[in-house]
Amino acid sequence: MNKIVKIAGKTLAVLIGLFIVTAIVVPVVFKPQLMRLAKNELNSMLNAQVDFTDFQVSLIKGFPNLYIGMKGLNVIGVDSFKNDTLVAFKEFSVKVNLWSVIDMENFEVKSILLDGAIVRAKVSHDGKANWDVMKPSETPETEVEDTADLTPINTRVSLRKFEIRNANISYIDDSSNMKANIKNFNLILSGNMGVKQTNLNLKSSIESLNFWMDGIRYIKNSTLGFDALIEANLDSSYYTFKENRFSINQLMLLFDGSIRMPNNSIDINLNFKTPSTNFKALLSMIPAIYIKDFEGLQASGNFGIEGYVRGTYNDTQLPNAFIVLSVDNGMFKYPDLPKSISNVNISTKAWFDGTHMDNSLVNVDRFSLELGGNPFSMNLHVATPISDMLVNGNVTGKIDFASLTDIVPLDSTFIEGILESNLDFGGKLSFIEKEQYDRFKADGMLKLSRFKFKSPDLPAEVAINDITLNFSPQYVNLANFDMNIGSSDVHMKGLLENFIPYIFSNATLSGNLEVHSNLFNTNELMTGDSTPNEETTDSTVLSVIEIPKNINFVTKVDFKKIVYDKLIISNTTGNVTISDRVADLKNLSMNMLEGSVQMSGTYDPRDPKVPRVNFDFNMRDIEIPAAFKSFSTLQKMAPAVKDMTGRVSTQFRFTSLLDTTMMPVMSSIDAYGKLQSYSIGISNSKAFAKLADFTKKEELRNPSLKDVNVSFSVRDERIYIEPFDTKIVQAKMNFGGDMGIDQTLNFKAKVAIPTSYLGGATNLANDLLGKYGAKLPQNLDIKIKILGTSSKPEVILDSGMGSESASSSVKETAREVVKGKIDDAKVEARQKAKAESDRLIADAEREAERIRAEAAKQAEQIRKEAEAQAQKTEAEGKKKGSIAEKIAKEAAKKIRQNGEAAAQKVISEADEKANALVAKAKAEAAKLEQ
Numbered sequence: 001m002n003k004i005v006k007i008a009g010k011t012l013a014v015l016i017g018l019f020i021v022t023a024i025v026v027p028v029v030f031k032p033q034l035m036r037l038a039k040n041e042l043n044s045m046l047n048a049q050v051d052f053t054d055f056q057v058s059l060i061k062g063f064p065n066l067y068i069g070m071k072g073l074n075v076i077g078v079d080s081f082k083n084d085t086l087v088a089f090k091e092f093s094v095k096v097n098l099w100s101v102i103d104m105e106n107f108e109v110k111s112i113l114l115d116g117a118i119v120r121a122k123v124s125h126d127g128k129a130n131w132d133v134m135k136p137s138e139t140p141e142t143e144v145e146d147t148a149d150l151t152p153i154n155t156r157v158s159l160r161k162f163e164i165r166n167a168n169i170s171y172i173d174d175s176s177n178m179k180a181n182i183k184n185f186n187l188i189l190s191g192n193m194g195v196k197q198t199n200l201n202l203k204s205s206i207e208s209l210n211f212w213m214d215g216i217r218y219i220k221n222s223t224l225g226f227d228a229l230i231e232a233n234l235d236s237s238y239y240t241f242k243e244n245r246f247s248i249n250q251l252m253l254l255f256d257g258s259i260r261m262p263n264n265s266i267d268i269n270l271n272f273k274t275p276s277t278n279f280k281a282l283l284s285m286i287p288a289i290y291i292k293d294f295e296g297l298q299a300s301g302n303f304g305i306e307g308y309v310r311g312t313y314n315d316t317q318l319p320n321a322f323i324v325l326s327v328d329n330g331m332f333k334y335p336d337l338p339k340s341i342s343n344v345n346i347s348t349k350a351w352f353d354g355t356h357m358d359n360s361l362v363n364v365d366r367f368s369l370e371l372g373g374n375p376f377s378m379n380l381h382v383a384t385p386i387s388d389m390l391v392n393g394n395v396t397g398k399i400d401f402a403s404l405t406d407i408v409p410l411d412s413t414f415i416e417g418i419l420e421s422n423l424d425f426g427g428k429l430s431f432i433e434k435e436q437y438d439r440f441k442a443d444g445m446l447k448l449s450r451f452k453f454k455s456p457d458l459p460a461e462v463a464i465n466d467i468t469l470n471f472s473p474q475y476v477n478l479a480n481f482d483m484n485i486g487s488s489d490v491h492m493k494g495l496l497e498n499f500i501p502y503i504f505s506n507a508t509l510s511g512n513l514e515v516h517s518n519l520f521n522t523n524e525l526m527t528g529d530s531t532p533n534e535e536t537t538d539s540t541v542l543s544v545i546e547i548p549k550n551i552n553f554v555t556k557v558d559f560k561k562i563v564y565d566k567l568i569i570s571n572t573t574g575n576v577t578i579s580d581r582v583a584d585l586k587n588l589s590m591n592m593l594e595g596s597v598q599m600s601g602t603y604d605p606r607d608p609k610v611p612r613v614n615f616d617f618n619m620r621d622i623e624i625p626a627a628f629k630s631f632s633t634l635q636k637m638a639p640a641v642k643d644m645t646g647r648v649s650t651q652f653r654f655t656s657l658l659d660t661t662m663m664p665v666m667s668s669i670d671a672y673g674k675l676q677s678y679s680i681g682i683s684n685s686k687a688f689a690k691l692a693d694f695t696k697k698e699e700l701r702n703p704s705l706k707d708v709n710v711s712f713s714v715r716d717e718r719i720y721i722e723p724f725d726t727k728i729v730q731a732k733m734n735f736g737g738d739m740g741i742d743q744t745l746n747f748k749a750k751v752a753i754p755t756s757y758l759g760g761a762t763n764l765a766n767d768l769l770g771k772y773g774a775k776l777p778q779n780l781d782i783k784i785k786i787l788g789t790s791s792k793p794e795v796i797l798d799s800g801m802g803s804e805s806a807s808s809s810v811k812e813t814a815r816e817v818v819k820g821k822i823d824d825a826k827v828e829a830r831q832k833a834k835a836e837s838d839r840l841i842a843d844a845e846r847e848a849e850r851i852r853a854e855a856a857k858q859a860e861q862i863r864k865e866a867e868a869q870a871q872k873t874e875a876e877g878k879k880k881g882s883i884a885e886k887i888a889k890e891a892a893k894k895i896r897q898n899g900e901a902a903a904q905k906v907i908s909e910a911d912e913k914a915n916a917l918v919a920k921a922k923a924e925a926a927k928l929e930q
Helices: 002-029 032-044 098-103 277-283 286-290 401-405 429-433 500-507 522-527 624-630 630-637 639-643 685-696 759-772 804-877 884-930
Strands: 050-051 054-056 064-075 083-098 106-115 118-123 154-173 178-190 197-213 214-231 238-248 253-258 266-273 298-313 319-335 342-352 361-371 374-383 390-400 414-428 439-453 462-471 475-485 490-497 508-519 551-564 567-579 582-592 597-605 614-623 644-657 670-682 703-713 718-728 731-740 745-754 779-788 795-798
Touching: 002 718, 002 779, 106 490, 277 298, 277 319, 361 390, 374 414, 390 401, 401 414, 414 462, 429 500, 522 551, 614 624, 614 685, 624 639, 624 644, 630 639, 639 644, 639 731, 644 703, 685 745, 685 779, 685 795, 718 745
Parallel strands: 106 154, 118 154, 508 551
Antiparallel strands: 050 064, 054 064, 064 083, 083 106, 083 118, 154 178, 178 197, 197 214, 214 238, 238 253, 253 266, 266 298, 298 319, 319 342, 342 361, 361 374, 374 390, 390 414, 414 439, 439 462, 462 475, 475 490, 490 508, 551 567, 567 582, 582 597, 597 614, 614 644, 644 670, 670 703, 703 718, 718 731, 731 745, 745 779, 779 795
């Protein structure tokens, strides 16, 4: 018996030893295979690139559980989000019950850790989210087999701990112009989540939260905290909040209640209130005050926030909500400053009806304060916000901004000026929409005078001499707008219609304005320096200028002088219409580059990443060196222009995408037009230097092109110049070809040089030709090819002359004249065949363009019909409440996508048909020329 026990003991010891050795050795031996398997599996599941630097499976690290972890995990987007990091982790690990792994039936997950997470969530302008990366599941083919003995492997979450450490999260939604970022987010959720009834302990914090909407920063570097003890019934999804605390900066809220999630709906019953009545806690919500010496701030007065959220949340319903905010006799003062903000009194109540949203109310019964002794007060009441918003309010007071320096530390910021208001308004917004102005009250004025603002964040001082707005039910009269920014001045006047509906219900603001300026210096506005950089061109770097939504302005402009980098523009007049986030410039005229310019067209920044421009230009007597120095786009496209002089006139159409610095995207430029000049001087040209060497005429080395009239186009990153006739000295020249924006050259020139240029060689040639009854022609035709690049051109004489002298060239010409008499018939036949082939191709290309143009019209009609249907869908959804509006927007987006797909199909089919037509014509033309 003892022997059996000894044998069993030894066997058990060996098994334990083998298990320990296996737990240590197997992960090491098979680590490369495990890493490869994990990467392949993850990449097969996701439309993204997944990689990690280390993969660990360890019994020792997770004992008594099994540790599985990935380090240096990165998930990178593809397609439209190519090279964008979606998620990155310093460590992503789980601990699972070891015996559940051995059993291979139910994996029990004990804990999850996300350490050093970087999350970059993004929604594109078309509503596509970068986190939508799961590949759709594929239904496997049905196989006939015996599955009676197969047991599925289940994963059972029996969490004791879920932890996030030091996560940094950013969210950018281009479709709604919203973004947010979170720095150092930490969360620990602990409790036994493997049982039906449990207590969950949640602790979380955010070191810094920032939030922007429509370019306005609403939250700046705010700290957040959320601690909660939750009694949870995990089977029925019923959660009761027992001890809970939420804080943002110094403001703290306590709340209690419950949340139940029985099915697709969420039943909410939550109450909240502030535990403290210290007015200072409310002040911490104001970024400018919270950031500067908040701890030393003196404050008094009482404040309170309380309310509730009750009801059901689902796809068709929202819960009801109620909130009360009150401040009594609030005051705050910095100890080192002489004045305070006092007598702060606020009484605000808001009700939200989630079932019948039109029953929602907002009552600001009182909002008043004294700023350095100047009183300011307002009240506002809003009802029936969905069906027909009813508003009533008053704004009365005076603010002396100079007193702010005695109230709040402004450091290096300077501000002064007087804001006066006395405004009463009230009535239903439909009264304005229906032009029933006698039923809507709007009376009073808003005036800002002697205002000055200077800050290191601004490139120049802003000075507003006067802005006066007079209100009436029909419109707001901008009686005066007189502003200076640095040395620049802007003056406006006009009428603004639909102003109050624009403020309260996001309706469209319309206006007719007149804008004029004596000097508008963009260099100052961008850099703070009125003097352009002499070392570079286009040194003023712009960013995309976005146009607000729901703005419809018709503006008449008159700018006497505009300074943009080294460019001086004078007497700019015309009209600018802003509608649907697009600026339409009509008959804009100006003087610049010692000539005049007229332009019309559109600037479309609806997609701020790739704004579009579409302009027609008519330029007269533009000085070439001035244009080259002023435009970096011209320097990139045609650097040889720097060695040209003279004046040109040009008429052209230009379309292009712009980059984020408002510069044209070279690959997208599509332009065509004409250019004329009486004389263009050329110097330092290697091509003409070669011609001068050949003819021994120095006049051709730095020639002037006379009577230039050329057609050109820009497409596919190349500039195409149609062959044109010109004159240099006494020689006629035909010149044409193309050059790339990469500076590659492909030009041909035919120069008719008078034989008188060749001196005695002319007499020798005529003696030779006289024996055959012929004589030398008046002009000697020389063909030239210009290849290579702008910095290193290759000039090739295309007549087979090589490096022969002018005299021997004339002899060769004489021989050619004699031979030409014999070959005239052959040449004429070739010319006729060439003309017929050219006609075939030209006819085919014209028909192809007609097919493409007709397809473009059909495609545009399809887009218009889809847009009309989408807008109708959105309008109908908006009438039925916010939930229906959201659903309608999604449906409208799908309608627009389908419309665009149908339009692209029409264009694609037309291109295919047009290309086939041209290809057939070219094939027939090739047969004619054989």
